[in-house]
Amino acid sequence: MLETPYVTSYLTEHFGEADYPSIEGYERVGGYQAARKALREMSPEDVIELVKTAGLQGRGGAGFSAGMKWSFMPKDDERPKYLVCNADESEPGSYKDRILLERGAHQMLEGILIAAWATGASVTFIYIRGEYAFPADQVERAVAEAYAKGYLGDNVMGTGFHHDVRVTRGAGAYICGEETGLLESLEGKKGQPRKKPPFPAEYGAFGMPTTVNNVETFSHVPHIVEKGADWFRSFGTEKSPGTTIFGVSGHVVRPGLYELPLGTPLSEIVFEHAGGVPGGRKVKGVIPGGMSMPILPAGQLDVPMANEFLREQKTMLGTGGVMVMDETTCMVRVASVISYFFRDESCGQCTQCREGTGWMNKIVDRIERGAGEDEDLEVLLDVAGKMEAKTICAFADAAAWPIQGLLRHFRDDFVEHVRQQKCPFPESFEL
Amino acid sequence: MPTITIDGREIEAAEGRTILQALDDAGLLMNGVDVPHYCWHPKLSIDGSCRLCQVEVEGIPKLQIACDTPVRDGMVVHTQNERVKEAREGVMELLLINHPLDCPICDQAGECKLQDYSFDFGVKESRSKEPRRALKKNVDLGPTIVFDQERCILCRRCVRFCREIPKTGELSIFNRGDHSVIETFPGTPLDNDYSMNVSDICPVGALTTKDFRFKIRVWFLEDVPGICTGCSNGCNIHLGVANNKVYRYLPRRNDAVNDTWICDAGRMSYSEIAAPNRLRECEVRNDSGQLEPVGLDRAIEVAADRLRRLIEAKGAGVIAGLASAHASNEDLFTFKRFLAALGSETFGVAVVRGKADDLLIKAEKASNATGAREIGFGDARTVVDRITSGAVDAVIALGHDVLQEGLLDNEEPLANLDTVILLDTQASEMQRVANVIVPVRHAAEKLGNFVNEARRVQRAVPAVESNWEAYSDGEVIAKLGAALGLEGFDGSYDARQVARDLAAAIPAFAGIDLDSVGDEGRVLAGSAASGTER
Numbered sequence: 001m002l003e004t005p006y007v008t009s010y011l012t013e014h015f016g017e018a019d020y021p022s023i024e025g026y027e028r029v030g031g032y033q034a035a036r037k038a039l040r041e042m043s044p045e046d047v048i049e050l051v052k053t054a055g056l057q058g059r060g061g062a063g064f065s066a067g068m069k070w071s072f073m074p075k076d077d078e079r080p081k082y083l084v085c086n087a088d089e090s091e092p093g094s095y096k097d098r099i100l101l102e103r104g105a106h107q108m109l110e111g112i113l114i115a116a117w118a119t120g121a122s123v124t125f126i127y128i129r130g131e132y133a134f135p136a137d138q139v140e141r142a143v144a145e146a147y148a149k150g151y152l153g154d155n156v157m158g159t160g161f162h163h164d165v166r167v168t169r170g171a172g173a174y175i176c177g178e179e180t181g182l183l184e185s186l187e188g189k190k191g192q193p194r195k196k197p198p199f200p201a202e203y204g205a206f207g208m209p210t211t212v213n214n215v216e217t218f219s220h221v222p223h224i225v226e227k228g229a230d231w232f233r234s235f236g237t238e239k240s241p242g243t244t245i246f247g248v249s250g251h252v253v254r255p256g257l258y259e260l261p262l263g264t265p266l267s268e269i270v271f272e273h274a275g276g277v278p279g280g281r282k283v284k285g286v287i288p289g290g291m292s293m294p295i296l297p298a299g300q301l302d303v304p305m306a307n308e309f310l311r312e313q314k315t316m317l318g319t320g321g322v323m324v325m326d327e328t329t330c331m332v333r334v335a336s337v338i339s340y341f342f343r344d345e346s347c348g349q350c351t352q353c354r355e356g357t358g359w360m361n362k363i364v365d366r367i368e369r370g371a372g373e374d375e376d377l378e379v380l381l382d383v384a385g386k387m388e389a390k391t392i393c394a395f396a397d398a399a400a401w402p403i404q405g406l407l408r409h410f411r412d413d414f415v416e417h418v419r420q421q422k423c424p425f426p427e428s429f430e431l
Numbered sequence: 432m433p434t435i436t437i438d439g440r441e442i443e444a445a446e447g448r449t450i451l452q453a454l455d456d457a458g459l460l461m462n463g464v465d466v467p468h469y470c471w472h473p474k475l476s477i478d479g480s481c482r483l484c485q486v487e488v489e490g491i492p493k494l495q496i497a498c499d500t501p502v503r504d505g506m507v508v509h510t511q512n513e514r515v516k517e518a519r520e521g522v523m524e525l526l527l528i529n530h531p532l533d534c535p536i537c538d539q540a541g542e543c544k545l546q547d548y549s550f551d552f553g554v555k556e557s558r559s560k561e562p563r564r565a566l567k568k569n570v571d572l573g574p575t576i577v578f579d580q581e582r583c584i585l586c587r588r589c590v591r592f593c594r595e596i597p598k599t600g601e602l603s604i605f606n607r608g609d610h611s612v613i614e615t616f617p618g619t620p621l622d623n624d625y626s627m628n629v630s631d632i633c634p635v636g637a638l639t640t641k642d643f644r645f646k647i648r649v650w651f652l653e654d655v656p657g658i659c660t661g662c663s664n665g666c667n668i669h670l671g672v673a674n675n676k677v678y679r680y681l682p683r684r685n686d687a688v689n690d691t692w693i694c695d696a697g698r699m700s701y702s703e704i705a706a707p708n709r710l711r712e713c714e715v716r717n718d719s720g721q722l723e724p725v726g727l728d729r730a731i732e733v734a735a736d737r738l739r740r741l742i743e744a745k746g747a748g749v750i751a752g753l754a755s756a757h758a759s760n761e762d763l764f765t766f767k768r769f770l771a772a773l774g775s776e777t778f779g780v781a782v783v784r785g786k787a788d789d790l791l792i793k794a795e796k797a798s799n800a801t802g803a804r805e806i807g808f809g810d811a812r813t814v815v816d817r818i819t820s821g822a823v824d825a826v827i828a829l830g831h832d833v834l835q836e837g838l839l840d841n842e843e844p845l846a847n848l849d850t851v852i853l854l855d856t857q858a859s860e861m862q863r864v865a866n867v868i869v870p871v872r873h874a875a876e877k878l879g880n881f882v883n884e885a886r887r888v889q890r891a892v893p894a895v896e897s898n899w900e901a902y903s904d905g906e907v908i909a910k911l912g913a914a915l916g917l918e919g920f921d922g923s924y925d926a927r928q929v930a931r932d933l934a935a936a937i938p939a940f941a942g943i944d945l946d947s948v949g950d951e952g953r954v955l956a957g958s959a960a961s962g963t964e965r
Contacts, residue, residue: 173607190604195479195499348585348604348611349480355525358609362561379558386521389493390482 005099005257007273009235009243010223011216012259015103021138023145026106032151034222035113039159042225047118051221054229055241059096060086060177060214061290061318062394063240063307066221072201073119074209082205083116083124084186084212087139088170088177090129091290092341093321096245097215099257101128101135104219105142109165111218113156114225116163119211124163127182129170140167174345178393179212181347192347193393216245236262240306244317248274250324251281262317263309267301270324281326285409289318291338292398294405295331315405330425331410332417335364335403337431342399353396356387360403368431372418381407433504437464438511449477450497450508451484466510467519467548469526469586469634471498474690475595481586483522483548486510494518516552523553529564529609530635531581539636541649545584566612573601573620575627575695576638580612583637589613589629596692596790597623613637624792627695631681642699643679655894656683656950658881660757660798660874661697664791665883667951668693670701670875670894677701677875677895685951688887694792703873704895708858710870711899722862727869727900731907734867735914737850738773741825747774751823754780754808755830756797757856758904759879759891761929761945763799763806764936765905766829772917777823779811780804781832793884797832798874802882805939805955811838818844825850827911829871829904831859852911854904870901877903878926880948882955888943889952905929 004016019025026032038047052067073081085108089097100108112124126143128136143165146152154162173191175181180194183205204210220242224232233241240262246269249255253275260269266288270276277283285295288305294315296303303309307317325334339361348354363380366372384400391397407414416424432443435453444453454460455473469481477499485494489507494515497508509515526545534540566580587604590613594600601621605614615621621629630640654669659680666689671679680701682693703709713730714722725733741749752770754763770778780803787794815838817823826848833839845851845864853865856873874881874891882888902910905924912920930944939955947953 175607195477195496343608346608348607348609349478349587351480351482351522351525351584354585354609354611355528358564359525359528359559359561366561373560375558383525386518386525390485390518390521392479 004103005245005259006254007258007260009259009261011104011107011219011243011245012099012257015099021103021105021142023106023142023149030226031106031222032110032157034225035110035117035151036157038114038225039117039157039161044118044120047114047225050229051118051224054224054232055239056217056220056224056232057240057242057307058214059216059220059244059319061091061292063317066213066217069201069211069213070115070119072199073121073211074201077209079208080123081119081121082208082210083112083119083121084179084182084200084205084210085112085124085126085215085218086177086179086182086212087126087128087132087135087215088182089132089215089319090174090177091292091319091321093247093249093287093323094290094319095247096257096320098132098135099245100215100219101132102138105139106146107222108139108215108219109142109146109151111221112165113151113163114221115211115213115218117161121211122162122164124165125186125205126165126167127170127176127186128167129176130172136167136169143167173347174341175347175393175395178395181393182212183210190347192349193395195392237304237306237308239308240317244320246305246320246322248322248324251277251283251326251329252324253278260305263304263306265301266296266303266305266322269305269322270301274322274324277324277326281328284325284327284329285331286325287321287323287402288315290321291323291341292402293318294401295334295409297409314408315401328425328427330368330423330428331406331413332364332368332423333425333428333431335406336361336368338402338406339364339399342395346395346399350391350396352387353391353399356383356396357399359383360399364403367414367417368423370417370420370422372414372421374418376418377407377411377414433502433506435502435504435506435508437508440464444502448502450486450488450495450500450502450506452498453502454497464510465551466497467544467552468498469544469584470588472588472591472632472691473684474692475588475591475632478587478591481522481584483519485515485518485522487512487515519552520554523549524557526584527553527557528559528561529581530584531563533582537582537636538639538644538649539582539633543636544634564609570614572615572638573622573626575640575642576621576629577641577644578613579637579639582635583613584635585611585613586634587613588632588634589638592629592632593621593623596628597625599623602629624694624696624788625692625790627698628682628692631691647673647678652678654681655892657875657891657894658798658889659693659697659700660881660891661694661700661796662785662793663795663797663800663884664689664793665798665881665887665889665952666693666697666791667889668697672894675895675898677704688883688885688889688952689791692791694790696792701875703857704875706857709873709897710855710858710868711901712870713900714862714865714868716866722865722868727902727907727910730867730869731910731914734850734852734911737866738825738852738915741849742773745824748776749822749824750775750777751814751817751826752778753811753814753826753828753830753833754778754803755832755904756780756782756795756800756803757832757874758799758803758829759874759877759881759926760799760802760806760888760933760940761879761926762829762904762908763803763808764933765908765924765929767806767808768919769908769912769917772912772919773915777814777817778808779814780808781811781835781838783832783835795884798883799881801884801886802880802888805882806933806937815839815844818848824848825852827852827854828861829854831855831857831861834860854907869907870897870899871904871907872897872901876901878945879903880930880943880945883952886955886958887952888940888948888955890945890948890950
């Protein structure tokens with residue numbers, strides 16, 4: 001089981017309490033009151049409007065407005081509507097959803113219930129990555145408790161609203177975290193993203209109108225309903241309100257989870273909260289939001305951790321997985337690890353992604369081996385460019401961006417490898 | 432109907448079509464407007480994965496794949512600008528980094544879309560220094576197809592074909608990323624009635640048929656448009672011809688008949704053309720009961736003598752005609768005219784039946800059963816009944832289809848007849864009871880029209896010449912008619928003229944002759960579905 005976050009806020013404040021994962025413990029601190037309020041006192045439109053006003057951004061990586069996404073669900077449609085909770089947390093460097101599942105399953109379920117009310121969904125599928133066995137057990141237990149209490153099933157909380165929750169475990173593919181890849185996998189097919197349109201709101205799980213939201217996105221919702229949009233907006237920045245859970249890893253004194261307002265400077269997270277680099281060494285670079293987000297060099301760590309600021313530095317918040325690398329780190333090895341991951345995880349449908357991820361990985365590995373040539377760097381950038389914005393899903397972009405980021409900020413590392421025909425960072429982590 | 436502008440040219444598109452479909456509908460795809468594509472196929476679901484067909488649509492920031500972008504009225508599309516060309520070159524370069532450079536030993540060379548598009552849209556040199564993917568070169572997928580995994584570009588046409596057309600689903604993509612490979616599941620080989628189509632739709636040399644591979648370089652082949660004669664569907668084909676030999680049948684697209692497909696049995700029926708059991712010599716039975724080879728003139732003379740003797744003794748009523756459902760309209764119309772001039776009233780057509788499905792395979796295993804019936808040949812059962820009851824003394828048979836289960840189980844009832852004149856392409860038990868045997872041409876060796884089950888008249892043109900003296904059934908009958916001195920027979924035979932005569936004589940054929948029928952066929956008058964749509 002994970003430690004509780006070092007810094008907590010409304011999402012995680014009770015995570016240290018032993019009974020909080022149970023329905024009794026959750027209700028003891030006021031749990032399910034927001035769902036009661038939404039189902040009894042608010043219309044679905046009111047809920048959507050509230051979440052829009054609060055400005056809740058999806059926490060799965062893309063940062064799209066959650067309320068807006070809910071409003072895409074067709075209104076006059078006879079078909080059953082579905083919600084999907086994306087708990088396929090697979091982004092290397094990201095482990096925030098895990099604790100939300102382990103300790104806060106009822107908080108997430110309450111958010112799901114409110115979202116179901118808002119969108120008219122009759123079933124929610126919670127898709128949990130297969131490796132998350134303990135979190136999945138916790139969610140299944142919480143779902144059973146909610147059914148026993150009458151919070152799920154027929155006549156939820158005596159309101160006549162019907163909602164079912166089904167828990168599905170994934171089988172270990174990164175691409176199943178992409179929402180349409182997830183839907184394919186959920187349906188028992190190979191996890192390969194669908195071409196869009198049609199978007200899931202029109203043709204989603206089993207062909208029905210579907211909204212897919214991340215675990216954390218749902219978890220914010222009860223708090224917004226309970227305390228209001230203005231309260232929510234008192235956290236974070238104007239464009240990115242609320243908190244998020246940063247998962248800090250790598251060369252820091254205190255790796256772990258930190259629930260902090262969006263907009264917290266990256267340097268504050270790395271140096272104040274996580275204690276900086278151990279052994280007095282210097283930071284070389286930091287990946288701000290999980291492995292698919294471009295790296296930032298030591299000189300750019302003052303950036304506030306919100307998309308409107310990170311975009312100016314050509315990176316994004318992603319899933320809030322902060323990966324810190326110290327001065328011993330070989331950035332070509334970093335590129336090797338990253339490109340291998342994406343080569344291995346590409347679903348293989350689109351030409352650019354299937355072939356490009358493999359090619360990039362082979363070039364990077366050759367440079368690291370000491371067999372790089374001058375023109376390799378341009379080829380690498382060119383291949384990354386050919387992959388960008390040309391495929392069915394954003395995976396190819398996610399594979400291209402970090403390589404582009406490494407070449408943007410640490411080109412010298414690559415050049416030195418080629419010049420010396422060996423890796424000039426003997427103290428770096430081993431491949 | 433939405434009007435879209437592609438490279439400055441206005442095109443009317445049907446509602447709900449995508450850009451690529453609209454180009455295909457207009458006959459412009461790769462024929463005026465070059466939008467290269469691999470995964471898209473007009474008769475399969477849209478996959479959108481090869482990403483080669485990216486085009487620029489004004490107003491949309493990202494390039495869009497033409498195969499999956501629906502047309503909108505007023506849409507302006509650019510398929511040839513720098514941005515599009517660069518994206519295309521990118522895809523081509525990526526497809527080639529792992530593709531083996533084995534064109535010199537690849538069967539697909541010459542009709543390979545990777546080769547063609549590389550010349551037309553690709554980059555001239557590879558920047559890849561990495562070793563190519565090493566995979567299995569010779570995978571036995573089933574009874575008909577061999578698979579080269581290294582050549583595969585993973586367009587997944589074959590996978591979709593198996594799922595969507597025969598609905599057998601034998602092929603799947605295993606693994607992911609650049610280690611994706613197409614495989615079959617253990618114990619379920621690629622084995623269905625349409626399996627060889629995967630070789631046609633494979634844009635590269637990954638899927639080849641065991642039958643055709645290594646036989647001949649495709650650039651030596653001439654594609655002759657024709658029709659498959661294996662059943663009454665009349666699938667449109669290209670006969671691949673070189674050295675006066677048919678090397679293969681490939682399906683020829685006809686959306687009203689066979690889309691772009693052909694069944695394996697039909698595809699393999701090309702082997703009948705040069706089969707060892709083709710009849711090659713005229714033969715007549717001598718006084719000692721032995722067949723001896725003769726020239727055609729002699730065979731006609733003997734046949735005429737025998738018939739004349741019978742007519743003089745008993746009248747023409749004892750002569751029966753067995754038409755062939757394999758013969759062309761022109762053959763059959765000539766035969767019908769011959770029987771009428773002779774005064775015979777006993778005639779019919781025998782049609783072998785077999786299994787059928789709801790895709791292409793029809794129960795009647797002959798190409799022109801419908802034509803024979805339209806021209807006036809009824810069920811051969813009446814002929815058989817008169818033979819077995821002793822009312823017939825002579826039979827003129829086109830082919831041996833009468834020897835089938837339920838009609839004449841064997842040739843024995845014919846042994847007692849005074850005269851059996853057999854015009855046939857292949858050896859059969861009928862030879863044992865025949866007095867005169869004349870080899871005739873296969874559909875691939877003559878000009879003629881055939882009527883399929885849906886009453887569509889379709890044309891076969893001579894693709895090869897038989898290496899021995901052989902004529903069409905109609906021509907032999909015309910000679911026989913002249914030898915008998917029948918009215919309207921002077922021994923000459925011109926299939927085009929016969930077709931015109933047929934069109935004038937039988938209302939259903941009005942206006943349909945060997946010229947007007949065209950390469951895609953025409954439906955008989957009075958059909959429920961006339962025109963070109965199925």
